[in-house]
Amino acid sequence: MNQIGTTSWNTVLNTFKKIWGYDNFRPPQGEIVSSLLAQKDSLIIMPTGGGKSICFQLPALLQTGLTLVISPLVALMENQVQELRQLNLSAALLHSELPSSQRRLTLQALAQNKLRLLYLSPETLLSAPVWEKLCQPQLQINGLILDEAHCLVQWGETFRPAYRRLGAVRSALLKSKPPGSKISVAAFTATADPLAQKIIASVLQLQQPDIYRLNPYRPNLHLNVCIAWTPKGRKQKLVKFIQNRPQQAGLVYVRTRRDSENLAAWLAEMGYATASYHAGLSATERRAVEADWLGGKIPFVVCTCAFGMGINKPDVRWVIHFHAPLLLSEYVQEIGRAGRDGKPAEALTLVSEPTGWLDPEDKQRQQFFEQQMRSQQQTAQQLAKKLPKQGDVNTVARQFPDGAMALSLLHSSGQLNWLDPFHYVIKPGVNKQSANQIQAAKEMNQYLHTKQCRWQFLLTAFGFAKEAANWRCGHCDRCSP
Structure with missing residues (x-):
């Protein structure tokens, strides 16, 4: 070297x-x-x-x-x-x-x-x-x-x-x-x-x-998934968790902009210093929330997945997923924001009970996502019949509202090649449906309801099966309930 x-x-x-x-x-x-x-x-x-x-x-x-x-x-x-x-x-x-x-x-x-x-x-x-x-x-x-x-x-x-x-x-x-x-x-x-x-x-x-x-295992990060039986119960669990950790730095992840604004407003009414953060805020608003959180003015932020990438705060003691993310990769990214200083940190995910009788929201979110994926695939296939076999992305995007998205879905299902970053050619007769995201969402669901050690599940899912064999972390809710 x-x-x-x-x-x-x-x-x-x-x-x-x-x-x-x-x-x-x-x-x-x-x-x-x-x-x-x-x-x-x-x-x-x-x-x-x-x-x-x-x-x-x-x-x-x-x-x-x-x-x-x-x-x-x-x-x-x-x-x-x-x-x-x-x-x-x-x-x-x-x-x-x-x-x-x-x-x-x-x-x-x-x-x-x-x-x-x-x-x-x-x-x-x-x-x-x-x-x-x-x-x-x-x-x-x-x-x-x-x-x-x-x-x-x-x-x-x-x-x-x-x-x-x-x-x-x-x-x-x-x-x-x-x-x-x-x-x-x-x-x-x-x-x-x-x-x-x-x-x-x-x-x-x-x-x-x-x-x-490098495998994603972090010995100082304690994983816990907890059933919230009703929407009210979910909020109570959140508040109890935060109350028991006064002034500790944390993050509360939700799924949508609206969830982020509503929950932050409700917590503010309860007397907590917090703020909502999502991609719909202006750059100035986002910077202000980041600065308040990094400087300790507000202990935690109620945010969507738009928050946290590349933001370095070593002393985050906890991350709560008020709603579980769709994909395991998002989950591991987001819990990874806690405990970067090597000291103990907690990652809690709140989920509805599996039947969805008392609180159907989690199930509805899942179904909405799968429906959306399927309808986007169908749109792409229908557009494929109308698009010129060779063309450029800007023209297609101008002519069809979902044009650019359709081209990328065709690329992911092997039906299209990019000749350069702007020009494509559609290949005749190929159509392998891409079910990547739907498959990945199912895996997230398995993780939430697994009976095995949480870290063992994650190591296996991310391709470290050898390391995961006979693994017990000893510090997740499955190893030490």
Whole structure:
């Protein structure tokens, strides 16, 4: 590991110490850094709080040229870029909420090769003005990093279809660069089961990737699933839990924006200092809630899954799922926000009793999700008959309201190839229905009602069956009721 490309390992360690103040890496950080410096493709699965960002930020700063970081949320980009700028590092971000003057300055810095790291969403990457700049032959691009890569699996088919086009980005960029140029692609996430790993690698067209997988087990995190017999009982359980932990930092996860606003308002009436957080708030409102929570002004936030990615608060003592998430990967992401300082932390999930007689809400949520998935698949298949066999995504999106989503669903069921990030071709006669999300939602349900050790279940689900054999964590509600 003495020489990586043109950078010596001593230089790597010295830079790491100079910028971040650490003497050495935690395994497998060192291996990942050298893999990226050698410009290899990689897939990295490390638990939340495991120091993933340093693994791609350090190589980017040690190389000349630009590294693109594709990130799902504005809050996430802003937090990382702010930290890098405080360290005087040449990083910038582009997103739709930026004032146009700031956007212009960033595009200028980009054209003048002044940036080492540029954070942007899939949609911004594929927007005409940005794509045009990235395709300039003199702009050297070293790598493409997909941060929070599980979002490609969770959101890529319907909610954020641009994710499905990312696999065509590398070859399209290389066409505009001098011969012999290389761009590596790396995907980072805290949670990806074996199926998700396969989807990420195939959508991104990773070439013989180096794979680093750490299992999600956290010995200080105590898991508990509790039945709430009625809607009123659910609120009582929540309040009792919070009352017993005065002034401890926590998070309450709910499923929808409306749930978040209603529950936060009800808790405020009960005298609790809290706030609602969801993707419908403006950037300023979101920043204010984050600052209040990080600074301890409010001990907990009532939030949707939009909260928490990339927000680093080590002393979160508890996470409550007032409603269970749809997918196990979301669950593991969200409970992973607790106890990053290594001290004991609790993760409580409240569920209706399994029959749904007394409180049908959980069952209704599940059915609504499955119905939605099925009707989106049907829409895609009907649209497939009307769409030109070859065409471009922008025209289709203009002509048909669900056009972009239909193309990404066709891509996920093997019926469509991207010729480049903007042009597609539909393949005749293929139609393997993708039931990934519905299958994944069933697995979440099994977890909630399992009789086995909760951590054992999670390890098996995320592809660590060998480690999970004969496993008992000794500190979940199944091991020590």
